[in-house]
Amino acid sequence: MSVKITIIGTGYVGLVSGACFAELGHDVICVDADQRKIDMIAEGRMPIYEPALDQLVARNVELGRLRFSNSTKDSVKGRDAVFIAVGTPSDGAGRADLRFVFAAAMEVANAIDQFTVIVTKSTVPVGTNHQVYSRVLERLGHPDAFAVASNPEFLREGAAIQDFMEPDRVVIGCENDRAKAVMERIYAPLTVKGSRLVATNIETAEMIKYAANAFLAIKVSFINEVADLCEVINANVNDVALGIGLDHRIGAAFLKTGPGWGGSCFPKDTRALLMTARDAGMPATIVQSAIEANVSRKKSMVERVRRMCGGSVAGKKIAVLGVTFKGQTDDMRESPSLDILPPLVLEGAVVEAYDPSNPHDAAALLPEVTMAESAIAAATDADLIVVLTEWMIFTTIDLAELASVMRTPALLDLRNLFDRGKAEAAGFTRYVSLGQTGESIGDLAIAEPSAAINQ
Ligand code: UGA
Numbered sequence: 001m002s003v004k005i006t007i008i009g010t011g012y013v014g015l016v017s018g019a020c021f022a023e024l025g026h027d028v029i030c031v032d033a034d035q036r037k038i039d040m041i042a043e044g045r046m047p048i049y050e051p052a053l054d055q056l057v058a059r060n061v062e063l064g065r066l067r068f069s070n071s072t073k074d075s076v077k078g079r080d081a082v083f084i085a086v087g088t089p090s091d092g093a094g095r096a097d098l099r100f101v102f103a104a105a106m107e108v109a110n111a112i113d114q115f116t117v118i119v120t121k122s123t124v125p126v127g128t129n130h131q132v133y134s135r136v137l138e139r140l141g142h143p144d145a146f147a148v149a150s151n152p153e154f155l156r157e158g159a160a161i162q163d164f165m166e167p168d169r170v171v172i173g174c175e176n177d178r179a180k181a182v183m184e185r186i187y188a189p190l191t192v193k194g195s196r197l198v199a200t201n202i203e204t205a206e207m208i209k210y211a212a213n214a215f216l217a218i219k220v221s222f223i224n225e226v227a228d229l230c231e232v233i234n235a236n237v238n239d240v241a242l243g244i245g246l247d248h249r250i251g252a253a254f255l256k257t258g259p260g261w262g263g264s265c266f267p268k269d270t271r272a273l274l275m276t277a278r279d280a281g282m283p284a285t286i287v288q289s290a291i292e293a294n295v296s297r298k299k300s301m302v303e304r305v306r307r308m309c310g311g312s313v314a315g316k317k318i319a320v321l322g323v324t325f326k327g328q329t330d331d332m333r334e335s336p337s338l339d340i341l342p343p344l345v346l347e348g349a350v351v352e353a354y355d356p357s358n359p360h361d362a363a364a365l366l367p368e369v370t371m372a373e374s375a376i377a378a379a380t381d382a383d384l385i386v387v388l389t390e391w392m393i394f395t396t397i398d399l400a401e402l403a404s405v406m407r408t409p410a411l412l413d414l415r416n417l418f419d420r421g422k423a424e425a426a427g428f429t430r431y432v433s434l435g436q437t438g439e440s441i442g443d444l445a446i447a448e449p450s451a452a453i454n455q
Contacts, residue, residue, distance in 0.1 A: 014085030020164040022060035049330035094271035147179035152209035158328030173205025213269040221290040227257035227435025237435025260297035262325035262334040314348030319382035322389020330357035390415040399426035
């Protein structure tokens with residue numbers, strides 16, 4: 001039986017979840033206070049970059065299962081569940097800023113007219129759902145009018161629809177049987193196909209979200225550390241990742257070495273977990289080490305660029321492939337490019353970058369970097385190409401053409417997208433990647449992370 005769902009917030013999580021819930025057959029209203037976003041969506045333009053999302057939205061709008069509104073008040077009456085999917089940015093200290101979550105919860109409390117489950121999908125620190133419960137209870141005065149549930153999301157940008165429709169698990173933290181039944185009905189189309197539903201108390205569900213992201217970030221930092229070691233002991237990190245990843249206890253995912261992890265989630269969530277641990281008086285040394293290692297990682301990437309340029313980048317033209325935090329997204333939030341490119345410009349390099357998503361905030365976030373129309377335009381007269389993002393489309397670039405327009409054909413591949421043989425055959429006289437024999441970082445001075453943890 002279909003469920004009447006309202007989702008507050010049309011960012012990555014809200015819009016993808018709304019479209020997918022509609023695709024599962026539910027009746028969905030997506031709300032965003034930003035009328036500009038609502039207008040864009042009505043015109044078929046998505047406010048976020050997510051493959052195939054526009055078709056999914058269009059189909060469900062046409063079928064009458066998905067609507068959009070700018071008014072929470074008008075959209076939460078007569079609904080079974082209202083999902084809060086608003087932003088929880090880091091405040092200055094690294095804690096999640098919960099203002100938007102609480103504001104949304106109070107707007108819902110002010111308008112609901114039947115038993116409604118208030119579901120938090122935004123990533124919120126342990127204890128937040130209980131705070132939402134207390135605030136709403138204070139407003140409504142009686143506990144039978146509503147319930148709260150925690151339902152964290154595990155959607156990767158760029159693969160969000162697939163992650164939603166074929167989840168490894170659905171996590172529901174809920175301490176009210178009536179609400180649990182609503183949540184089970186919502187996810188029934190997925191659980192009947194075999195997706196596992198993990199039902200827990202509320203704090204556990206909140207913790208699962210942070211533990212998942214922190215674990216994945218640690219995994220990437222681990223392979224990055226192994227990559228550095230591989231370079232000096234004549235081993236190949238790609239093969240090490242394969243060799244350990246085939247062990248099902250380890251798993252192959254998130255073992256690709258790179259310039260450091262970024263994005264809107266790993267940095268924010270690892271910092272927030274650290275804060276939760278600090279507040280609880282518990283050490284979180286492993287998470288803390290991963291954060292520090294990631295800061296060092298990005299600094300060591302800058303040093304690699306310097307080395308490729310003979311010790312100094314002054315006067316060199318550096319072409320960069322990719323500025324987003326990973327491939328297949330236009331998102332630049334906490335992208336490694338933001339830490340790696342500005343120091344190069346400060347040291348006198350001319351940096352020209354090409355990113356297939358043409359990120360709208362590149363000019364604001366990297367004002368000192370020129371954005372090129374194509375990889376060839378960026379590479380023209382360059383002394384070095386640096387691959388920063390693992391865009392799939394880069395793997396079909398004509399390397400020979402790139403090499404032919406450069407001043408000195410050198411390639412620093414910080415995503416291990418290419419291989420030395422092919423690069424050399426294409427005319428590159430120097431090819432350096434991560435975690436492989438060849439040119440090693442050797443005695444590369446890796447800067448101390450120092451106060452980075454609180455940055
Ligand atoms: C991450 C999680 O993967 C999702 O499960 C979660 O729902 C989401 O955060 C969230 O909390 O909303 P996302 O931020 O889209 O998703 O990005 P990931 O694909 O996880 O990549 C994170 C960073 O790690 C990127 O900078 C990426 O380049 C890097 N990475 C990832 C590697 O360097 N190597 C890998 O093998 C995997």
